[in-house]
Amino acid sequence: MSKVYKIFFRNNRADKFTSLFLLTGLLIFIFSCNQLRKNKSHQDIPDASIEKGRVLVASYCQSCHLVPDPSLLDSKSWENGVLPSMGPRLGIFSYGFQQYPSFRRDEHLPANFYPSKPVLNNLEWQNIIDYYTALSPDSLPVQQRSETIKMGLSIFKVQLPTYTYPSPGICLTKIDTATSPYQLYLFDLASQYTFRYNSQLQLTDSVKSDATITDIDFHNNTMLACNINVINPTNGKFGKAQYLHSEANGRLRLDATALFDSLARPVQITSCDLNNDKRTDYLVCEFGHLTGGLSWMENTRDNKYTHHFLRAEPGAIKAYIEDVNHDGLPDVWALFSQGDEGIFLFTNKGNGKFEQQQVLRFPAVYGSTWFEFADFNKDGLQDIVYTCGDNADYSMVLKPYHGVYIFLNEGNNHFKQEYFFPVNGCYKAMARDFDSDGDLDIATIAFFADYASQPDEGFVYLENEGNFEFKPFTIPEGKTGRWLTMDAGDLDGDGKTDIVLGNFSIRPSVIKPIVDWQKGPPFIVLKNISK
Numbered sequence: 001m002s003k004v005y006k007i008f009f010r011n012n013r014a015d016k017f018t019s020l021f022l023l024t025g026l027l028i029f030i031f032s033c034n035q036l037r038k039n040k041s042h043q044d045i046p047d048a049s050i051e052k053g054r055v056l057v058a059s060y061c062q063s064c065h066l067v068p069d070p071s072l073l074d075s076k077s078w079e080n081g082v083l084p085s086m087g088p089r090l091g092i093f094s095y096g097f098q099q100y101p102s103f104r105r106d107e108h109l110p111a112n113f114y115p116s117k118p119v120l121n122n123l124e125w126q127n128i129i130d131y132y133t134a135l136s137p138d139s140l141p142v143q144q145r146s147e148t149i150k151m152g153l154s155i156f157k158v159q160l161p162t163y164t165y166p167s168p169g170i171c172l173t174k175i176d177t178a179t180s181p182y183q184l185y186l187f188d189l190a191s192q193y194t195f196r197y198n199s200q201l202q203l204t205d206s207v208k209s210d211a212t213i214t215d216i217d218f219h220n221n222t223m224l225a226c227n228i229n230v231i232n233p234t235n236g237k238f239g240k241a242q243y244l245h246s247e248a249n250g251r252l253r254l255d256a257t258a259l260f261d262s263l264a265r266p267v268q269i270t271s272c273d274l275n276n277d278k279r280t281d282y283l284v285c286e287f288g289h290l291t292g293g294l295s296w297m298e299n300t301r302d303n304k305y306t307h308h309f310l311r312a313e314p315g316a317i318k319a320y321i322e323d324v325n326h327d328g329l330p331d332v333w334a335l336f337s338q339g340d341e342g343i344f345l346f347t348n349k350g351n352g353k354f355e356q357q358q359v360l361r362f363p364a365v366y367g368s369t370w371f372e373f374a375d376f377n378k379d380g381l382q383d384i385v386y387t388c389g390d391n392a393d394y395s396m397v398l399k400p401y402h403g404v405y406i407f408l409n410e411g412n413n414h415f416k417q418e419y420f421f422p423v424n425g426c427y428k429a430m431a432r433d434f435d436s437d438g439d440l441d442i443a444t445i446a447f448f449a450d451y452a453s454q455p456d457e458g459f460v461y462l463e464n465e466g467n468f469e470f471k472p473f474t475i476p477e478g479k480t481g482r483w484l485t486m487d488a489g490d491l492d493g494d495g496k497t498d499i500v501l502g503n504f505s506i507r508p509s510v511i512k513p514i515v516d517w518q519k520g521p522p523f524i525v526l527k528n529i530s531k
Contacts, residue, residue: 039075042134053131056124060090065340068363070135073395078132081394082365091115092125103290108235113290143400143422149456149472155435155530156461156499158477160521163203165191168481168522170502171214171231175489178218182491186523187213189231190506194244196252199492201525207252216244219271219280225254226269226284233289239263241282241297260297260305264288264314272296272321274330275352281305283332285316292316294334294344298352310346310354314338318370324413337368337390345413359413360384366401367391374431374440376418376468381409383418389426391448396510404429404444406468419468423457424450430488432497435530439464443499445483451513455479459501480520481505482513496528 038045061067073082087095088102091114103109120128169189176183183204184197194213195206215226222243229238240258247253260282268285275281279299286292292314297305315338324331329348336342342361346354362368367390373382384407391399403422407415425448431440442462449457459478462470481503491498501524505517 038134039136039138041138042075042130045130045134049127049130050134052124053127053129056120056128057131060119060128061086064089065364066342066361068365070132071137072363072365072399072401073132073136074139074397075133075136077395077397078136079129081396083129083132085394087125088114090120090125091118092120095122095125103235106235106290108237109290140397141400142398143403143424145422145472147472149454149460149474151456151474151476153461153473153475153526155528156475156526157529158475159201159525159527161197161201161203161523161525164521167506167518168503168520169506170485170504170522171212172216173485173487173500173502173523174216175487175491175498175500176216176218176223177489177491179221180493182489182493184491184500184525185216186502187211188522189504194225194252194254205250205252207254209254211240211242211254213244214266215268217269217271217282224259224269224271224282226266227258228265228267228287230265234265235289235291237262237264239266239286241266241269241284259303260307262307263295264292267317268319270319270321272330274298274321274332274348275350276329283319283321285319285334286314287317287338288314289338290314292338294319294332294336294346308352310334311336311344311356313340315341315368317368318372320373333373335368335371335386337366339364341366341368341388343371343384343386357413360386360407360415362388365395365399367393367399369426370428372429372431376406376431376440377408379409381411383407383409384415385429385431385442387423387426387429387444389423389446389448391425391510396448398424398450402426402448404442404462419470421460421462421470421472423460424448424454427484428486430486430499432488434461434497434499434528435463436496437464439466442470443486443488445486445501447482447484447504448509449511451509451511455514458483475526477521477524479513479515480517481524482507482509482517482520491525492527494528496530498528499526500524501526 084100087100167190172187174185186195193206193208196204211227213225214228217224225242225244227240240261243255245253264286267287270283281299282297284295293312294310294316315336319334321330331348332346334344343359345357366388369387371386376383386405389402403426406419408418423446425446427447429444431442434441441464444460456474461473483501484504485502487500
């Protein structure tokens with residue numbers, strides 16, 4: 001009997017039989033719950049080990065991220081994927097005959113990144129393994145939708161580019177409406193070309209470079225390209241910010257010299273003035289890998305920049321700048337994936353100081369991919385559209401919680417989930433009044449869709465029917481590409497919002513598609529023809 005229960009019996013003056021009855025009932029309840037929840041392949045795991053694992057998880061895991069429930073993944077993904085990748089964070093690089101993958105000797109990691117010795121012994125680590133493998137399902141349930149995705153969209157006309165190229169690897173689609181006439185910029189990883197198209201989808205210029213451009217910031221008639229450099233996971237800081245020039249003769253030129261560099265896989269760079277000194281600073285989402293962060297480059301005159309972190313954690317993927325509290329200082333909203341996932345608000349306190357608040361928090365297995373603001377209920381408060389669907393790491397199985405979420409703003413930066421539409425591997429959702437009927441519709445893409453049985457979910461248009469009821473539609477051309485990127489804007493200048501989808505066909509999929517994406521178009525435009 002444990003020390004706690006010995007003290008209970010020694011000090012409690014109630015009837016011993018009653019006490020014993022209550023204690024026995026409690027133990028039977030715990031035992032029966034575990035028996036009911038155990039999956040079929042792990043019935044032999046002792047309940048005591050599971051309970052110890054539960055306690056250890058609460059002690060060691062929640063200090064870094066929201067503790068995921070075992071039911072969020074199947075037992076094989078826990079045992080062979082997620083837990084081996086987490087072991088090194090606890091100083092465990094091998095267990096039994098299994099060597100855990102790690103970047104232990106990575107020269108780009110800080111010397112003290114991993115613990116110098118295990119923080120758990122082998123028995124305790126086995127308890128954690130038992131907790132997740134025994135209480136997780138053998139397989140995850142399939143997604144359930146109240147309505148099937150219907151084929152056909154009358155408000156859009158699909159347009160294909162006049163110039164195509166084989167095996168497209170489009171990792172940037174960006175509509176520039178800051179200058180007239182409007183233009184479309186794309187970057188193709190396969191050829192390492194930056195392409196520019198006009199509103200009639202005619203190729204007007206292209207420039208080859210050794211860059212990998214994931215974003216372009218249009219500011220004061222300048223274009224600053226975000227060069228992630230190495231798109232595959234790495235802890236190296238090879239990213240750069242480089243000016244993309246449109247010369248007097250109309251030709252494109254990418255500066256060979258970086259405005260600033262040594263960035264950890266940056267995916268977004270945004271011009272700003274965070275310290276109100278009238279000089280242009282830059283907010284940077286350094287997605288990184290095991291390291292990274294949300295940072296800002298302070299302009300200290302003469303094109304010199306000082307690097308500051310708002311949050312030195314990997315996974316920064318999307319950020320917005322807004323004076324939230326109307327004090328004249330620009331604040332920052334940011335979405336983090338890759339570990340401690342969530343949406344954060346960084347309130348500007350002046351003099352380069354920020355106060356951090358985690359507004360929404362998601363389990364570490366969600367794979368957050370995008371968020372943006374939109375007022376769905378027209379109460380004057382900006383709600384949040386959020387997607388999760390990154391499925392490229394340690395648990396590449398279809399997940400029923402992947403999809404599009406709407407969180408309603410209840411005031412004072414409190415948000416409550418109001419809507420969810422399941423989309424396997426959802427990567428982006430953009431809320432616009434596409435059909436000009438006065439409410440917000442949603443366009444979504446999925447990079448890790450269920451291409452075998454549900455290829456229609458690669459692109460889904462959710463038409464707003466009111467009261468948070470949305471009807472899902474798609475188009476036949478939605479199956480012709482693997483859409484990694486999407487942008488929405490008035491490309492042709494007719495006052496209606498168009499959509500551009502970029503095909504990243506060069507990365508293989510775990511689920512075999514029904515079409516060959518490498519023979520598909522590099523991008524398609526959904527021209528808005530609504531009345």
